[in-house]
Amino acid sequence: MKVEQDLHMSRGDGETSYAANSRLQEKAILKTKPLLHKAVEEVHASLSLSSPGKMVVADLGCSSGPNTLLVISEVLGAVANHCEQSLADVQFFLNDVPGNDFNLIFQSLELFKKLTTKELGEALPPYYIVGLPGSFYTRLFPDRSVHLFHSSYCLMWRSKVPDELARGAVVNVGNMYIWETTPPLVVELYQKQFQEDFSQFLALRHSELVSGGQMVLTFLGRKNRDVLRGEVSYIWGLLAQALQSLFQDGRVEEEKLDTFNLPFYSPSVDEVKTVVRQSELFDISHIQLFESNWDPQDEMDGSDADVTTPDSVRSGVNVARSIRAGSSPSSLVISASV
Template identity: 55%
Template sequence: MPMSIEQGLHMARGSGETSYTKNSRIQEKAMFQIKPLLEEATREVYTALHPRIMVVADLGCSSGPNTLRFVSEVISIIDRYCKELGIPHDHPELQFFLNDLPGNDFNNLFELVDQFKRSTTINHQEEARPPYYISGLPGSFYTRLFPCESVHLFHSLFCLQWRSQAPKGLKGTGKTLKDKGDIYITKTTSPSIVKLFQQQFQKDFSLFLKLRYEELVFGGQIILTFIGRKYEDVFSGESNHLYGLLAQSLQSLADEGLLKKEKLDSFYLPIYSPSVGEVVAIVEQNGLFNMNHVKLFETNWDPYDDSECDVVHDSFRSGVNVAKVIRAVMEPLVASHFGETILDTLFKEYAHRVAKHLEKEKTKLAVIVLSMKKLNQSRYPSIVP
């Protein structure tokens, strides 16, 4: 059976140099890009429903600074809006739920929450701000997490590219000769394997939409930001290169005898980066949400490269930076499959390969943002079993 990510997935823990906390600037930049949509959705929900208690959930929060940025942003939006409405002291109470898989570093997250609370108390002692409460919520977002019709706003940043598991059947099918070494879709992946990745995405994303539909109040909204694909061609994805280079690095360690080839043959990443067309098709098929916005933007692979140009100025430095990002995200998954001893060598090799790639071609990551509102009446009369 393919490993379920609930058993093993988490980002690199703690707050050290290789931790997710210290290596989440790409996500921070994406958060900045989606601020206007977050503002629009939060205001619309508040205007339409005027909840006295507004329930807001961050799905796949991990344990880095972006989660608290999101919390802080929603508090500020409501605060500003109430001032604009002339009711500066009549805020709703905000209840935040920070969700991730049980293996997430919730201890580190709770320390960040505590620091955040102390900083807001110090900075805003005299000001009236919406009262807020923050709870952690372990569990997979591919399961029900909340009671029916209890959440006003869902948010998820850089998570929906994760599948609930590597596609079922891959091990049974076995990698064909030309697929050996692949850990995700590459230009030479056989169509039968590509189809399994696509089916897993369709199944997971449909389920996710149905579950969130059940949990949202009518008029509630949802904002999803995740790694996607710029073009419809499934073999063309920009993230295919990113994971392809990781596959090549693993292969080179296998060639040197540092890891077992059979281990590589049974390893696929539980991810899929869809195109906008694939995402929209599923939302429309499900018929549960009105799409307010769907767009795609691009971001440089190197989180510290803020330039717009198509040239990488220091490919060695960029290689190291990209390797840090991918290590913070993939390290636990790679370590649980291949063992911890390969990590330093693997990500050094990876940094080298990324640098070589960027020298030839500045590749960017495609990011999809989707903001939706729960339809008042579903086309399906009842989806609650």
């Protein structure tokens, strides 16, 4: 699997598209809204003291659909409502892999401009939006050129499947990710890949951020320290069982089944803290784990309030569509600064 070529969200805005099945990601953006606004305010304050004028914001792993524009809207709203001294302009860079549906974003910009102008009026700062295809595990910007990095529901994806698994030197029989029967060596390979990727990501972003720059990162994590009992592992385990059924029906070859592994890892809070601290590049101002309901259409999100008996079939369909869009309920949010 070539991650940059093969791994992207479903294009378009049809029934099975990411744009139509990204409610969980929307919830994550809304939950982290206060942190994003605070980061914008702090960046604006540093600009006012040093080089007032342009703010450069990059959304890494922006995907497509309404959530992409929601992030832009929140940043513009924070600038308009919380920053006393207006900016000359705000430059947005929307980054994702080349297979991302950038055209869907661009086709939505005219309507987005009308809506933001109506909402913010004269307080709306001039802004510019540019697409930037490429992996965020590579260099994307010149030195000291970005004021704020935002990334939501992306950093759980690895730059690649661990080499030993990709070559077939180590086999994760019956699994596509980490689950109860995964050998300890496979777990170690996934953990090592996460550590290497996240360390590389931090080093790249540190070079690209201006002094006083900010990052707000949200990605799928796990609340259980035991990696074999992670919440995301359960879902991928069910999908692996479905693939086993296809093999038993003769629709999937055994070799392909045993060598298919996801370029994915959902870390614990402690694992994230360890990598950040070892890098000695960023200060963590806030880190938190929050949960959402598996069913993105269920608004209870862990509430203890009395509810009617759910429609399990409908809920299952909602969860399946959400997984297809690349989502899961336990998320880590990190706010960090240079």
